[in-house]
Amino acid sequence: CTLRVDGLVVRGCLVLAASLDAPGVAGGWQALAWLGGLAAVAGAYVVVLRRQSCPPQGRRLLMLRVFSRDRRSERLLDSLQSRWQYAGPVMEIGGPDLVAINLDLHEFIHFATLRLHELFQPAMVSGALLRQSLALAADREGRFAINELFCFGSSWQAVVDQLLGLADVVLLDLRGFNAQRAGTAHEVGRLAALGLLPRVVAVTDASTDWAEVQRHIAAAGQAGAEPAARIDATDKAALQRALDALLAVADQPRPA
Numbered sequence: 001c002t003l004r005v006d007g008l009v010v011r012g013c014l015v016l017a018a019s020l021d022a023p024g025v026a027g028g029w030q031a032l033a034w035l036g037g038l039a040a041v042a043g044a045y046v047v048v049l050r051r052q053s054c055p056p057q058g059r060r061l062l063m064l065r066v067f068s069r070d071r072r073s074e075r076l077l078d079s080l081q082s083r084w085q086y087a088g089p090v091m092e093i094g095g096p097d098l099v100a101i102n103l104d105l106h107e108f109i110h111f112a113t114l115r116l117h118e119l120f121q122p123a124m125v126s127g128a129l130l131r132q133s134l135a136l137a138a139d140r141e142g143r144f145a146i147n148e149l150f151c152f153g154s155s156w157q158a159v160v161d162q163l164l165g166l167a168d169v170v171l172l173d174l175r176g177f178n179a180q181r182a183g184t185a186h187e188v189g190r191l192a193a194l195g196l197l198p199r200v201v202a203v204t205d206a207s208t209d210w211a212e213v214q215r216h217i218a219a220a221g222q223a224g225a226e227p228a229a230r231i232d233a234t235d236k237a238a239l240q241r242a243l244d245a246l247l248a249v250a251d252q253p254r255p256a
Contacts, residue, residue, distance in 0.1 A: 058088025
């Protein structure tokens, strides 16, 4: 289900606006024309949505990353998750590095009313309860949600483990990874220990200490193991290569 109906609405409104600027259309007739035109556009929108067959569930992508404020990293992740919304839901741990691209009205209302703490996951939340809190089904336009989970320092490791159990494929952004990145090091170790590296697509660049990555993989008892794909973020085709690799992994049967 990849048909975007946003374009239909925009084109309908543009045609309507152009027609109302025509000579001889004024006053009350203009108001009636506006109402009739808007009703026609809304009706077409509903008809198109009802004719689409959207999948009940898609491929679940978990995005793990080194938390940074690099704009290039932000652009790639934004493009990846925007395109993946037509393949399945996105799950990620919320952080200040993605606030510019992920802030929505729901989160802003919690912030403005001093209830931001309600968005954070408690340490002892069960896997079943966590899954119930996620939006995993497609909307009427065929797009899946970006599920941003906010965690306390005492809960993020448990939440990551539960998300690993839900994900069909994992994007591991290792740009800027080094020995000081303890959080990402923990995630690398868990992916290796759980035997999930074949479900991982890693994104790296010149700032990635790959020897440190291999050290944590070996420490988890998986020496020599590698992700399913490793994408160089400086490659001009990095976005398409990452998407192709993620889809190829997600379409493979999940291990028990």
